[in-house]
Amino acid sequence: MFSQLWGSMTEEFKPTWEDVAHSHGRKIYNFAYRLTGNPDDAADLVQEVLLRVRKGLPSYQPGSFDGWLWRITRNAFLDGVRKKQRRPESALPEGDHTMLGSSPSPDEVLASVRLSDDVQGALLKLPYEFREAVVLCDVVGLTYDEISEAADVPVGTVRSRIHRGRKMLREMLTWPV
Amino acid sequence: MARLIPGYEERGELFSAYLDGELTRDEVALVGEILDGDEGAIAEFHAIREIRAKVRLLPELEVPAALLPDGHLGDRLSAYLDGELVTMEYRRVTRHLVDCPECRAELAELDRARIAVRSLPGVDTGMTGEIPVLAVLPDRRRRRGLVVGGIAATAAAAVLVLGVTLGGGDAPVYSLDDLAARHVARASAEPASSVLPAMIEVSAP
Numbered sequence: 001m002f003s004q005l006w007g008s009m010t011e012e013f014k015p016t017w018e019d020v021a022h023s024h025g026r027k028i029y030n031f032a033y034r035l036t037g038n039p040d041d042a043a044d045l046v047q048e049v050l051l052r053v054r055k056g057l058p059s060y061q062p063g064s065f066d067g068w069l070w071r072i073t074r075n076a077f078l079d080g081v082r083k084k085q086r087r088p089e090s091a092l093p094e095g096d097h098t099m100l101g102s103s104p105s106p107d108e109v110l111a112s113v114r115l116s117d118d119v120q121g122a123l124l125k126l127p128y129e130f131r132e133a134v135v136l137c138d139v140v141g142l143t144y145d146e147i148s149e150a151a152d153v154p155v156g157t158v159r160s161r162i163h164r165g166r167k168m169l170r171e172m173l174t175w176p177v
Numbered sequence: 178m179a180r181l182i183p184g185y186e187e188r189g190e191l192f193s194a195y196l197d198g199e200l201t202r203d204e205v206a207l208v209g210e211i212l213d214g215d216e217g218a219i220a221e222f223h224a225i226r227e228i229r230a231k232v233r234l235l236p237e238l239e240v241p242a243a244l245l246p247d248g249h250l251g252d253r254l255s256a257y258l259d260g261e262l263v264t265m266e267y268r269r270v271t272r273h274l275v276d277c278p279e280c281r282a283e284l285a286e287l288d289r290a291r292i293a294v295r296s297l298p299g300v301d302t303g304m305t306g307e308i309p310v311l312a313v314l315p316d317r318r319r320r321r322g323l324v325v326g327g328i329a330a331t332a333a334a335a336v337l338v339l340g341v342t343l344g345g346g347d348a349p350v351y352s353l354d355d356l357a358a359r360h361v362a363r364a365s366a367e368p369a370s371s372v373l374p375a376m377i378e379v380s381a382p
Contacts, residue, residue, distance in 0.1 A: 017246075018246040018247075021244075021245050021246050022245060022246070025240045025244060025245050026237070026238075026239065026240045028240075029238060029239075029240035029241075029244070030237055030238055030240075033238055034235065040265040040266075042238075043240075043241055043244055043265075043269060044265070044268075044269065046240055046244045047244060047269060047272055047273075050244075116235055116236060119231050119232060119235055120235065123232070134232060137197060138229060138232040138233045139232065139233075139235065143197075143199070144194070144197065144199045159185075159190060159193070159194050159199065160190060162193055162194075162197070163187075163189055163190040163193040163194070163225075166193060166225055166228050166229060166232075167189060167225075169228050169231075169232070170224055170225070170227075170228045173228070173231070
């Protein structure tokens, strides 16, 4: 994988922020979208992370690139949440909110789309630490070690959060027979 | 009753880590032992596998192209100039403009074109109210007349745009605050007044 390659790279082969944007932009966007259900927040996060990557790359020491990047991503996400809590918005921002878990009329949405909505809706109901662990594992595709580094918690905690998150999802979702 | 597994809160946690490929060889063997003949454990294993698959099958969304380094703003530039972007989108566009000289140059050109079109003198038809000829023309002729008029207006605008583009100087440097202030000014400005100084100089024909 690209990032694994970077992990063993020397200083002169450090990626540029444009490389990071192209290799990880989509993952960062999906991470934020699955955590928030909101395309505007997801787009904001991508921009913020890329700015931080650009600032941080000169001092980045080649090592676990994913760990470094996802720690930045997670911190940027949490900073954004804190900002919003300090200055709550009165209404949802403009944009496509069809993935928020609303209940669309039966004739307009296919079963597969409803399934995605249900899963997305259930994800949004998970407490943050469980949602984050499940999304980083199942949506982003990080290993437990990488999640541990990004979230700054022991691997055992990651393992427990992922399992408990999945268990809560299972309890929340009722599937049509 | 579920057996106790050292290091794990419950067997489901072991199954979950097994599905994620996070177990040692010994732990994998342990999973095999637990599942052997225990229907309750097998059902739990399948349930975890099913929910894991459902999350993993969520569609992967495309990141909006304008967020990536060579993605540009396209038709959002005109909306930006016209003060038609909502807050979140406006902020993203402004940020992109700070970092993207190509979009800034395109914005400047669009602004020149916009001002040039808005600066066109009004035509005195010598008539008041409805234009009677259009009212009696058959639909097809009326449409053709409108198309010809549209082409003429577009051509006039294109000449003006070319003129100002060729006369353009060095691209100015913007800051986020600078762009934000100009955007606000743009949204409230009278038609044909420039909020991108040092770039636009439309001389009267």
